Amino acid sequence: MAEMDAFERRVADTLLRFADEVAPSVDAAAVAHRVALEHPRRRVGAGLASLRLAAVPRVAWLLLLAAVLLAVLAGTALVASRLLETTRRVPLLGAALVPTGIDVLTPETGGYARVVADGDGILWAREPGGRLVRFDPANGSAQAWTIGDDAGFGVTTSSGFDILPARMGGVWLVGRRTLRLFDGEVFRQVIDAPTDIGIAVEAPDGSLWATTGPCCIGTDGAVMHWDGSSWSSLDLDTLNADATVGALAVDAAGRPWIGWVRNVEPPPPPGSPVYAGWVSRYDGSSWTTFDATDAAALGGGVFTITQLPDGAVWVASAAGLARFDGSSWADADGPWGTWGASVAAAPDGAIWVAAYGSDEAIGVARFDGRSWVSYGHSDGLPGPNESAYVIASALPTKDGVFVGTGAGIYRLAGDRWERAWPRGPSPLLDLRNVLAISRDELWATDIYKGSIAHFRAGVWTRESIDPDTPAGQVNALARAPDGSLWAAGPDGVAYRRDGQWVTVDAAEASLIAVGRDGSVWVGSGFGEECHVSRLTPDGTAWVRRAVAGCPPDSPVLSSLAVDATGVLWAAWTTGIARCDGGAWGCMGGTVAGLARLDGPSWEVIRELGGSEVTTIKVVGATPTGDVWVVDDPTESRDPAQRKNPVRAARFDGTDWTVVELPEGFMADIVVAPDGTLWAWTWWVPASAGGGDRGPARYDGTAWTFPYDGAGLPWMELAAVAPDGTVFARTGFDIFRFPDRTPPP
Amino acid sequence: MTGLASPAASPTTAPWVAAAVAQAVAGDEAAFARLVDAYHGDLVRVAYVVAGDEQLAEDAAQAAWSIAWRKLGSLRDPERLRPWLVSVAANEARQLIRSRHRRQVAEIRVRPPDDPAGDPSAVAERLDLLDAYCRLKPEDRSLLALRYVGGLDSTEIGALLGMSPSGVRGHLSRLLERLRKELRDG
Numbered sequence: 001m002a003e004m005d006a007f008e009r010r011v012a013d014t015l016l017r018f019a020d021e022v023a024p025s026v027d028a029a030a031v032a033h034r035v036a037l038e039h040p041r042r043r044v045g046a047g048l049a050s051l052r053l054a055a056v057p058r059v060a061w062l063l064l065l066a067a068v069l070l071a072v073l074a075g076t077a078l079v080a081s082r083l084l085e086t087t088r089r090v091p092l093l094g095a096a097l098v099p100t101g102i103d104v105l106t107p108e109t110g111g112y113a114r115v116v117a118d119g120d121g122i123l124w125a126r127e128p129g130g131r132l133v134r135f136d137p138a139n140g141s142a143q144a145w146t147i148g149d150d151a152g153f154g155v156t157t158s159s160g161f162d163i164l165p166a167r168m169g170g171v172w173l174v175g176r177r178t179l180r181l182f183d184g185e186v187f188r189q190v191i192d193a194p195t196d197i198g199i200a201v202e203a204p205d206g207s208l209w210a211t212t213g214p215c216c217i218g219t220d221g222a223v224m225h226w227d228g229s230s231w232s233s234l235d236l237d238t239l240n241a242d243a244t245v246g247a248l249a250v251d252a253a254g255r256p257w258i259g260w261v262r263n264v265e266p267p268p269p270p271g272s273p274v275y276a277g278w279v280s281r282y283d284g285s286s287w288t289t290f291d292a293t294d295a296a297a298l299g300g301g302v303f304t305i306t307q308l309p310d311g312a313v314w315v316a317s318a319a320g321l322a323r324f325d326g327s328s329w330a331d332a333d334g335p336w337g338t339w340g341a342s343v344a345a346a347p348d349g350a351i352w353v354a355a356y357g358s359d360e361a362i363g364v365a366r367f368d369g370r371s372w373v374s375y376g377h378s379d380g381l382p383g384p385n386e387s388a389y390v391i392a393s394a395l396p397t398k399d400g401v402f403v404g405t406g407a408g409i410y411r412l413a414g415d416r417w418e419r420a421w422p423r424g425p426s427p428l429l430d431l432r433n434v435l436a437i438s439r440d441e442l443w444a445t446d447i448y449k450g451s452i453a454h455f456r457a458g459v460w461t462r463e464s465i466d467p468d469t470p471a472g473q474v475n476a477l478a479r480a481p482d483g484s485l486w487a488a489g490p491d492g493v494a495y496r497r498d499g500q501w502v503t504v505d506a507a508e509a510s511l512i513a514v515g516r517d518g519s520v521w522v523g524s525g526f527g528e529e530c531h532v533s534r535l536t537p538d539g540t541a542w543v544r545r546a547v548a549g550c551p552p553d554s555p556v557l558s559s560l561a562v563d564a565t566g567v568l569w570a571a572w573t574t575g576i577a578r579c580d581g582g583a584w585g586c587m588g589g590t591v592a593g594l595a596r597l598d599g600p601s602w603e604v605i606r607e608l609g610g611s612e613v614t615t616i617k618v619v620g621a622t623p624t625g626d627v628w629v630v631d632d633p634t635e636s637r638d639p640a641q642r643k644n645p646v647r648a649a650r651f652d653g654t655d656w657t658v659v660e661l662p663e664g665f666m667a668d669i670v671v672a673p674d675g676t677l678w679a680w681t682w683w684v685p686a687s688a689g690g691g692d693r694g695p696a697r698y699d700g701t702a703w704t705f706p707y708d709g710a711g712l713p714w715m716e717l718a719a720v721a722p723d724g725t726v727f728a729r730t731g732f733d734i735f736r737f738p739d740r741t742p743p744p
Numbered sequence: 745m746t747g748l749a750s751p752a753a754s755p756t757t758a759p760w761v762a763a764a765v766a767q768a769v770a771g772d773e774a775a776f777a778r779l780v781d782a783y784h785g786d787l788v789r790v791a792y793v794v795a796g797d798e799q800l801a802e803d804a805a806q807a808a809w810s811i812a813w814r815k816l817g818s819l820r821d822p823e824r825l826r827p828w829l830v831s832v833a834a835n836e837a838r839q840l841i842r843s844r845h846r847r848q849v850a851e852i853r854v855r856p857p858d859d860p861a862g863d864p865s866a867v868a869e870r871l872d873l874l875d876a877y878c879r880l881k882p883e884d885r886s887l888l889a890l891r892y893v894g895g896l897d898s899t900e901i902g903a904l905l906g907m908s909p910s911g912v913r914g915h916l917s918r919l920l921e922r923l924r925k926e927l928r929d930g
Contacts, residue, residue, distance in 0.1 A: 007920060007923075010873065011877075011920060012892040014870050014873045014874060015889065015893050016892065016893060017870065018792075018793055018874060018893075019792060019793050019893045020789075021798075022789060022792045022798050022801060024784055024785045024787075024788035024801075026780060026781070026785075028777040028778070028780035028781035028784065029773075029774070029777045031777070031780045031784070031806065031809050032773045032776040032780055032809075032813075033777075035776070035809055035810045035812075035813040036771075036773045036776070128821075196767055198763055198767070199763070221774070244760055244778055245760075246760055261760065430821075447903065473908060473910075475908060489908065490908040490910045490911065508908060510908060524908075524911070
């Protein structure tokens, strides 16, 4: 956004003052419990503490609380280690990788969510999509693994805490409930945790510690310890922390340290989160608390605790940096001051701090024992908005000083920082609107960097509609029957033929659809400016004819499709209409509904399968003339409707047929060129074909699960090519499923 | 060489959020509670600026959490959690306004400022501006609330509303111009 003028500042100030009239307070646990009860998950992944919240009666809580109070009053030890489960899993040794056959088509971007240095000085980086990179600082070489190499490289979501360094070399991959030690060739250990894993660390003695997944309300949860053969846990309940665990560390004496984070009350203005915090250390029988009375920096939300080789413990928080020498604390008065810091010691004894500031720029500082020297964007480090993920990891090694960022691994060369890996520029970041031509060819739009990405025969290239704006945004893609590619964006509408882009209209368009007869339809806008138009060739030029305004209370146009008979279908956030070449009238009004233009008048359909239409979207049309829509009542304005499941419906030109979506359905559905319907499922029950999750296919009669989705990250189905190849995507990657003809 | 940035205000998402989102997607109620605790205030404030009614704003925020629980799995980038949540709350507020309009419930209410010692002319200007703002349609109020109270930029708003960033900027400019004109003419 450009800098505000005086009037805009006045508007902003007035609205912020207006917002200040409310002083919201919330019982967060109660809200969470209510929505979880209203909408139970098919498979609750919560750990022990979560089960306590959800299922234990209030009486039991009171009894538990009374027991704890009695124990404290009696002077008993605050917390004792107890077994979480009697199960002892013998770690696997040398488990070879098992390729999945899934190809990750997107190249390494350097958009790392986490970068660490192992005990051998090897750097490991992980992209949010799961790709793991091993970078050898000694020679600058790198190797990468993806989910195609083994399902263990998949991640359930884009968590930033999913690798941690192994002191004996290698890296731990942290899954939802599994820790895998990868040495660059095999998984040397595979350890299952009894509950969800939050933050994990490897202790100096090689044992593993982790917060339980639901640890994060400090009055709940636990710290788990894997001693090499079994898990035990240390309850955090009695700390009554009423805060979140922001950091976990274990010192050389085997004592766990916890850094706490709590929102400052009253809440600061939006966009300015400020966190308070403190540190707790467990000495084997009791907890010791260190807070702002010990060092000012300990009063901020704590996100990093590190013990350096000299034994000093450093704490980085929202309030700065503090050092504990074993007996007393001291604030480190240096050139940082943000909570995204990491601290590490170089072989020469210098202390390196990496951090990022409110502008998302990376900063690095070196302390030689007397003074600090700092580096920023002008010294070659990534600047604001240059990182896919805002992280900063100080990584001094015997082969040089590195910093891990969301824009790659940087090395200090003299007084300048240079990107050491990836060597080339980041090629792609966030691909949307995937259009599959074949197994070996894709088109997609990049919402981060603009322009269009083209994948062909294993190579990605970029194209732009307008050579004068090479990073111009593209909102939507469509393919015409003659094979030409059409694109719509803020700079207009264009088609590509014989490798050249030709702009046919300069008006902004956010959606585009091309019919079998080559008719081109575009739509865009918001509120009164919403429009739908048809583009037709007229001699050597193209003419745009507006055919419709959007319904007054359904302002955002969400989808366009042309069916096999040339009829245009459109959907808004709260309604759908079918335009058959005539004037586009008003339909639906303020009530969500489904309408189709049948001759000169609209036929409004308010029900599908006997229940009211809520939030509806046109998914696509089949070659045989069917139109598929998805109705999602979970966002209905009627609370009673929200409990109904998402459903798909098919219009065959005469009747609507409602189709129940498969077990575990999670996201958008895709209509394949052969007319089959595809949906991404999250947890597929054994009764529905087995496998953990993955793509589901509807052939007109039943849903089947053609692929084993075990270990896959959560994905969204992106496209199905005419040759049947299935493509899926996460926020950063595109996946191609094995060439396999789905079973009949 | 330069110093590091000031810690005063960090708009970036806290590192724990990604983990909390992952856990909440997996059905972890307590992790979801963390998110509620962190963002509920933002949701209510934005909804309040859209609706002008405290109870309605609270209802909108509660409804937004219900949607968030069900839809969190579709959030690909935890960095976008807050924009997504506030937009859901704004949308819920807008829907509730419509629902109440159908039942003939009162329009948005503007309270006089609590600071009687403030500059009277400034107070009057602010009330005039709020008066003009309240005459906007709910979706337009929603857009302004997302921008100036939610702190979303045009790219974030565009992604959430299905508009281009330039389209968002254009629409905001026109809304500001409309407010400016109403104040000038009013």
